[in-house]
Amino acid sequence: MKLGIIGLGLIGGSLGLALRSRSHYVIGISRHEETCALAIQKGIVDEASVDFSVLSAVEVIFICTPIGAIIPTVEQLKPILSPDTILTDVGSVKAPIVEAMTPLWSNFIGGHPMAGTAQQGIEAAQLDLFTGTKYVLTPTENTPVEAQKTLTAIVQDLGTELITCSPETHDQTVAWISHLPVFVSSSLIASCVQETDREVVTLAQKLASSGFRDTSRVGGGNPELGVMMAKSNQKAVLRSLRIYRQQLDKMIHAIEEEDWEQVERMLGETREARSLFTTKK
Amino acid sequence: MKLGIIGLGLIGGSLGLALRSRSHYVIGISRHEETCALAIQKGIVDEASVDFSVLSAVEVIFICTPIGAIIPTVEQLKPILSPDTILTDVGSVKAPIVEAMTPLWSNFIGGHPMAGTAQQGIEAAQLDLFTGTKYVLTPTENTPVEAQKTLTAIVQDLGTELITCSPETHDQTVAWISHLPVFVSSSLIASCVQETDREVVTLAQKLASSGFRDTSRVGGGNPELGVMMAKSNQKAVLRSLRIYRQQLDKMIHAIEEEDWEQVERMLGETREARSLFTTKK
The missing domain is CATH 3.40.50.720 (NAD(P)-binding Rossmann-like Domain)
Structure with missing residues (x-):
């Protein structure tokens, strides 16, 4: 053709x-x-x-x-x-x-x-x-x-x-697997930057290894690309971000309450669930 | 010896x-x-x-x-x-x-x-x-x-x-680079699990690739290890989680307000900052 x-x-x-x-x-x-x-x-x-x-x-x-x-x-x-x-x-x-x-x-x-x-x-x-x-x-x-x-x-x-x-199913899907990770990951870096103890900052930069590197990778990407995601997929991205914040709050609350059984249950569930997103590669 | x-x-x-x-x-x-x-x-x-x-x-x-x-x-x-x-x-x-x-x-x-x-x-x-x-x-x-x-x-x-x-400097540092990423990453998986549209869930599991895989990796780890982090380093972990939530809220707010310049500025800052945590390897 x-x-x-x-x-x-x-x-x-x-x-x-x-x-x-x-x-x-x-x-x-x-x-x-x-x-x-x-x-x-x-x-x-x-x-x-x-x-x-x-x-x-x-x-x-x-x-x-x-x-x-x-x-x-x-x-x-x-x-x-x-x-x-x-x-x-x-x-x-x-x-x-x-x-x-x-x-x-x-x-x-x-x-x-x-x-x-x-x-x-x-x-x-x-x-x-x-x-x-x-x-x-x-x-x-x-x-x-x-x-x-x-x-x-x-x-x-x-x-x-x-x-x-459908276009809508596509957009909500990429909000979860591609766009939300960018803002979650970017906020991780942004929060570390807020640390005011210079000794902690220096040591963190020195000791950060694969866990931090992987979790922060997509948050360190091209800012124009991130803006494009937020701008063109605003509704789905905000929906995902709000559900994410609820889950984060639930975890913070469990740690505040020292409800270690709940923390372990939540981490156990996410370990299980993650395999569903990563085994079909 | x-x-x-x-x-x-x-x-x-x-x-x-x-x-x-x-x-x-x-x-x-x-x-x-x-x-x-x-x-x-x-x-x-x-x-x-x-x-x-x-x-x-x-x-x-x-x-x-x-x-x-x-x-x-x-x-x-x-x-x-x-x-x-x-x-x-x-x-x-x-x-x-x-x-x-x-x-x-x-x-x-x-x-x-x-x-x-x-x-x-x-x-x-x-x-x-x-x-x-x-x-x-x-x-x-x-x-x-x-x-x-x-x-x-x-x-x-x-x-x-x-x-x-000092022990305290160590603990706040690992809270940032090792413990916070676990809870940030786990909440990402937990939030995807909340999706009620079955078509989106199936597609997300099918399409998730390296970005999702990297950002969710440490959240899919050993739950006992995560509980140990939260339990034995509770104060520093909570401090990091609260600062993280503030940064996340700032990002959500900017996207809600369609303040794309602010979103781009924040993503630009995290791109810059990330290199400080990852170049000394």
Whole structure:
């Protein structure tokens, strides 16, 4: 098939490599001429341009821009495309995007490939980034059946495990497993910073080891990414944060009351429960 | 030197291997005959017994029992020892132990080797468990200078970095870097368990990846260990938990108010701060 990719960063670039390796013809779009040249040079795309008009005849377009640019991109793109072009995005939040897209472009399915690396940008693009990962599609009752079928086939052909759910289910799920951990972890670091005893601070920095390192890792990540999560998934993130605070309060209360049986029961339950989230990898 | 080790688990067993490799003569004590036999067989000790009387002539004794058994052990041991025997422990909390030991045995220094593995017990003992790790000693104004000098030499000879601080500084430090993360992480799992939408729960278990896995790791650990932290370090743990809750509330408030600049500032500060806790490894 003839496919388009808008935004040639880590995800767009890796998609290009993977799709071309499956014999698709890939046209890439970047805002920067140098990125276009690099994408061709690295074999990520067959052609590349800064101009949307090259996409007029493609069958499916993957919009791989940052979340905030998805809707403006489609508004710009709209006059160029034939109505049977299928659009999809790779944003990590789905409900607001699907909602804004519905009046704009009917032949659209929200998507979220659950893949990534610590590196960003076209230089980090990898042929096998998606192999063995999960790829979420969030069709609604308005999604054309043919569009869903076509996209499903392309995505599964990349060696991904396809998961289909509603945009709302997706967003509450990522609030729990991806967004809440960021704010929980960030608050851990923020609280240590409040320590006023300089000797304790110095010693803590010296003695912190794997437990602290792991628990604080995602809280030490890219602040723009964290803001994007809170902003675009505000409702679900706040719901998770409030339930989290209740559980934290329950633990604080048990320790205050010296109810050690209760503390042990709670920790026993979380040990059990954690295995459900970590054994299917 | 002639040294004693009471409790031949991971720490006691590894100490035995390391001390013998430095030409010390090591006598081990376990409650179980089989552990004594195994310790001799594995070269962890030169002799082993279930009877404290074999320790009457040693110069230094490492008490490597669980925290709750340290004081009862010393009470039993006291009639056997000459007053110049140096006692030390390896408990992960120091102030309550040092306080209880002071009237019992003057020739005592609290210790905490910052080493461990996921495995427990004598079978997990390793010769080089302490190499390159930090070893905290918590002398007080009552600690005999000679005792501190002797223990310092033994511990440094194992290839550890010696750190000296007050018992209180130690306990507040481990509350931040070791105990708080457990309760923060456990509450993350506990909150996910509260989700009532079965589809979200199933999907969350399916999609949870490295971010969730790392942030929840120490909360999925041994419940008895968590209770020990809360119980034996209650004051410092509660202080850290309350400061943590304040920081969490500040984050929740900023997201509620849609104060994205504030969210970005807070996440930016924690990214900066985290590097201070993780670069010195």
